[in-house]
Amino acid sequence: MIEIPKFHETFIPILKVLENGETLNTRELYKLVIEKFYSELSKDQLEQQTKSGDTLIINRIAWGKSxxxxxxxxxxxxxxxxxxxxxxxxxxxxxxxxRDVENSSGFFEFYNEENNNVDSAPKMIVNSSPQDLIDEGFDQIERQVKDELLNN
Incomplete structure (x- = not known):
């Protein structure tokens, strides 16, 4: 069974969908990426949600796009x-x-324009999207609270 892609695994599918140079609506982009590259995902996988209620596959494609x-x-x-x-x-x-995307010219300039401070640009390459990190944090807190309740 195919797994839901990590956000960085959506880079090439996104580019392939846009390959003809056409300007697409973001929703249409998501739909085409899923249809062309992730149609083998199960219905449950396609409907899986993040902790905030977003559809996980669309969230990952959105982070890849970003x-x-x-x-x-x-x-x-x-x-x-x-x-x-x-x-x-x-x-x-x-x-x-x-790593290729983060090391490309323009990537850190984007952050420098936003922050006007080179030291505040991210230095660490992480394979999880920010939403994935938030969800992992929620899961960790939930496990800790359950353990504490069981111990008490």
Whole structure:
């Protein structure tokens, strides 16, 4: 059985869906990525939700899209719309890892523009999306509370 992809595993599928250079609505992008690359996921997997109630597969594709934008591989020409860039086209047939995207020119400049401080740019490469980290934190707290209740 195929597993739900990690957010960085959606990079190439996102770029492949945008390969023709067309500008797509974000919802249409999610739908096409799922149809073309993750149609083998079970109904339960496709309906699995994050702790905040978002659909997990869409959440992961959204984080992949966000990282690709920060790296300059895609752009948002208008609100709710997405399009591949020349950089994205140039990398579409490569194995594009999280490290590649985070080390690409433009990625940390994105954070520097937001924060205006080089020291505040993230330095650690993590294979989990922020939502995955939040969900893991909730699970850990829940386990601790259950253990404490059982001990008391």
């Amino acid at each position: 990282y690709l934008k920060k790296g300059g591989f895609i752009e948002f020409p208008k609100r709710g719309m997405v399009r591949i860039t020349g950089k994205g086209l140039a990398n579409i047939n490569k194995s594009l890892s999280l």
